[in-house]
Amino acid sequence: MNKNIWSNPLLKSAIKSDDVRMPEMLLGYLIGPFGALLSSGIFTSMLQKYLNEVLGMSNKFLTVLPLVSTIFIIIANLVVGQLIEKTRVLAGKARPWILLSAATLSIASILMFIVPAHGTLKLIWIAVAYNLYYSVAYPIYNTANATMVPVSTRNGQQRSALASLSNIAGLGVMGTGSMVFPILASNILKNDQSRWLMIMIFVAIITALTIILQYKFTRERVTEEDLHAADKGKELSAKTVSMAEQLKAVTSEKWWWIIIIFYMLFQWSGAIKNGAMTQFCEWVVSLDLVGGDWGIAQTILSIAGAVPMAVAVVVVMPLASKIGKAKTTFIFLVIGFLGGVLAGLFPENLVMVGIGVGLKCFGSSPACYLILAMLADVIDHIEYKTGFRTDGLTMSIYSSLMVAATPIGSAILNALLSAFGFDQMLVFGEGVQSQSARMALSVSYIWIETICYGICALLILAFTVEKNLKKEQEEIKKRKGLS
Structure with a gap:
């Protein structure tokens, strides 16, 4: 990438402060990611219904497609992670890829809603469009976006705030996809494919504009440290660190494994729940x-x-600052587990399920808000031990788990529904689903995630990276000649 390009005033960051301030927090880590991830939030909640019931695609096809696509998704995220790690320009190493995704993500988000073909050609079109979104466009944005928290600042409180805002944006689009869009789908869009296309074109425009906003109102202060230190000859350039060395560094660190396994269980079980939500409510x-x-x-x-x-936002941040991120996450996950049990015992009672879901979501809040900050802490710890950063690799794996969660969750859900007799044709009023099919939806929507919350609560008790982190960060700065 040509340095002169990034010297252009139009491509320079609007953020000049060395401290993270409100415009950067709101525009760069809340509004920007919200618009960028809006299509993903809609897909997570409604894509299963759209493909299954609007396009009439079989559960078998929708089981095989995401499983095969997962291979491409993982490869793409690893490639993007290494591209980010090797990028060194004035704009940083993640922000240039965020800017690129303004085009790729917005275009890819509408392709599944054009579908000009029928029969076999329609299946091919959906398979290609699905992978252009999940295996190309989304990895570019999501890996770069996830990398922004670790490289934004070394200030722990500011980094936790940015991680919280970034994840609030993700939760916000999930809420939009599961709160606003279902009413729109059931009352206006219905089974009219052209209406689905028009609304997704509107979403794509929002995506492009907000990603550009995010690019302008972010700054990579840690990357700037590395660039300054490299000029002094005091920092090992990330370009000289092979992927094998990075893999060895992360996989030999127990805390890295704990947080990655924690996140995988948390994210994938949530994807199954979200995918089952619409049909749980129907049946x-x-x-x-x-x-x-x-x-x-x-x-x-x-x-x-x-x-x-x-509401939990008001409680999580002060409590995490006082007793630590891991302990806060553990306490809340126990609450979430108990809420899941309550909902699971009364799956047909809307009031009881609502109370249980409320407790589950309240209990999940620290894990949602603080996961990027906890990953950033591990990255700093690995840098302290090895002398080089692994932002790109770690965040590509993080992004792989996030992006793969929807297709894998969809595949598991469709496999369960097929095994227990769910028939998508019954949505047209030809009968009612079997008791076993309704049970499969209850397991998918409530119990799988509840069990995973219990496992995650036990895992996070062993995550103690925060104990010596401040001393390690000070040592890193000394090595770079920055303190």
């Missing part, structure tokens, strides 16, 4: 209180989850 929970409208039922459950998570 399992009683709709008597909402006049038979599953869209309203889904919105109620989404609000029941969103409100406690919003």
